[in-house]
Amino acid sequence: MQHRAQEATIPSAVAALMPRAKEELAELVAFRSVADPALYPPSESLAAAEWIAAALRAEGFAEVELLETPDGTTSVYGHLPGPEGAPTVLLYAHHDVQPPLDEAAWTSPPFTLTERDGRWYGRGAADCKGGVLMHLLALRALRECGGVPVGVKVIVEGSEEQGTGGLERYAEAHPGLLAADAVVIGDAGNFRAGQPTVTASLRGMAMVRVRVDTLAGNLHSGAFGGAAPDALAALIRMLDSLRSEDGSTRIDGLAADGVWEGTPYPEEMFREDAKVLDGVGLIGTGTIADRLWARPAVTVLGIDCPPVVGATPSVQARAEALVSMRVPPGMDAGAASGLLAAHLESHAPWGARVEVRATGEGQPFHADTASPAYASMAAAMREAYDGTEMAVMGQGGSIPLANTLGTLYPAAEILLIGLNEPAAQIHAVDESLSPDELSRMAVAEALFLRRYAATAGV
Known part of the structure; x- marks a missing residue:
């Protein structure tokens, strides 16, 4: 009964933490952390990494390091030991962002978090500085509701958008560093706002x-x-x-000629999500899901x-x-x-x-959705989203580290979640984040960590 009472307080704890999360996301978005020295000085990316390191230290992480990876960028690593016998969960996000493209085309400045029509606009707000805040919110809510029940490792990459492989090569050279029983990659997104989703495959x-x-x-x-x-x-x-x-x-x-066997993506829904102009045809053959996730x-x-x-x-x-x-x-x-x-x-x-x-x-990635961690996540998402069942989909984008982790730790259960639902317009002008999605996904992650610990008998 005590466990159920603690779970019931997690949504309210996250809700109370949201104003602080908005302030912190504004600070993170202000760093022009594009990992391309031809566009922005490396000091911007380093400042973002240092901000995240300071946040982890403030949360009681016993070990926090700035990792200089072989591609010349900086990732952030933190370790928070868990209770005796508890499993270890690795939480992933990245602090580098895509260039803002035409800054004059943005409705509000790309590196200034701006609230408009119930969304928070800014480059990296959803992809993936919002993912950093999602992890922090989940951990803070657990601390306020009885404590973090698992060992936690956090890795926040500094060059995911560039695809230069720095963190992958670092992980391969230090194979014990990111070892975990489960991995939650916070750089995917829901099929659409309000529909909790895990991503089972990545191109x-x-x-x-x-x-x-x-x-x-x-x-x-x-x-x-x-x-x-x-x-x-x-x-x-x-x-x-x-x-x-x-x-x-x-x-x-x-x-x-690949074929997607999972959740379909209706063509009319895709046209709306992609903002295809009237009268313009789509390209390719096969279903939309085939074209996006299997080819x-x-x-x-x-x-x-x-x-x-x-x-x-x-x-x-x-x-x-x-x-x-x-x-x-x-x-x-x-x-x-x-x-x-x-x-x-x-x-x-x-x-x-x-x-x-x-x-x-x-490299591409495919997850085992029949693992116990997926059952825990399905239950957590169902609760966080008021009974809505978890969807399983593919993603056309790439997260190179996912395959590296799967190769290094074949027994680890890897789950991909995040804030990149279609309205977020990641990589485009006017990228934005739904604060409701941030709140619900943080609740889901916190509940998942609770449930995952329970499966290990903690």
Whole structure:
């Protein structure tokens, strides 16, 4: 009876902590922690890491470290020992964020947390600084309601968005550091607001940079156009070869016919979530879930070429592009990256010189949803969401560390939850967080930790 009484206080404890959480999230969002020194100084990311380290120390973590990872970024590690015989749970989030894109396009400044229409706007609010606060809220609520019943490790990554693999390589070099009985990765999200969800699979990622050279230097398009090989035109042809007529990803030697067996994603719902313009068709074949969660998908992220404003009448001597490919479970990201590079090289027209360089890679991930931890999470989410049953879905995005942890600790149960529901618009202009989702997910995580400890007899 005492255990039930303590559980009943967790929602009220989280509710009382929410004003503090908003203030802290505003402080975290203010750090321009884009892990790309070409855009923002590394001191911004380091300041975010130091803020998180200080927060963990304030929560009584006996061991807190700033980890300098091989890619030159900083992750935060903390360990809070649990009761004798209690299982250990690793909580994951990341403090680096995507660039804000066009800051002028934001309704409010991207690095200033702003409340509007019941949501909190700011870069990283949901992905994934809100995940840091979700973990802190859950732990604080448990402390106010009888104590944290498990041993807790926290790891907050500093370069997840860049895909440069620093934390993965650090974990592989220190295999005991992140060992745990269960892992809660707070970087996924609900199928939609109000529908508690765990993510059972993640596509991996292969990113390459392709450069095309055709001339010693730019030429006047009037004097030389029509005979001189245009590097930009060659690159456009190469990039276009990555898609079939229906828009499906087409890479020589790469299978693209996977089928998703889990929760479906209705097309009309996807069109609304993706904000597809009226009259514009979707790309690819198969169900929406097949295309998002079971098949590779290539995206051209950027092209280096003259902007329209200020362009001169020139035949371009060189052009460059950054290409990303999402890799479904069952496919090796390294092999897929090699096939992508080979495809681009083989489709270069006019004998153009091509250089393809891999710049990022992360393996796909698939979870065992029949494990005891998933049963504990289902019960916790049902309670936190007033009886709504937990959904299980895939995610097209990548969290490279998930596969690394699964390989290092094959007995660990890995669960992916978070705040990235469709309205959050992560990676886009006007990213936002639903405070109601933050509150409910923190309650769910706290209840999960209670229930998971109980399964171990603590």
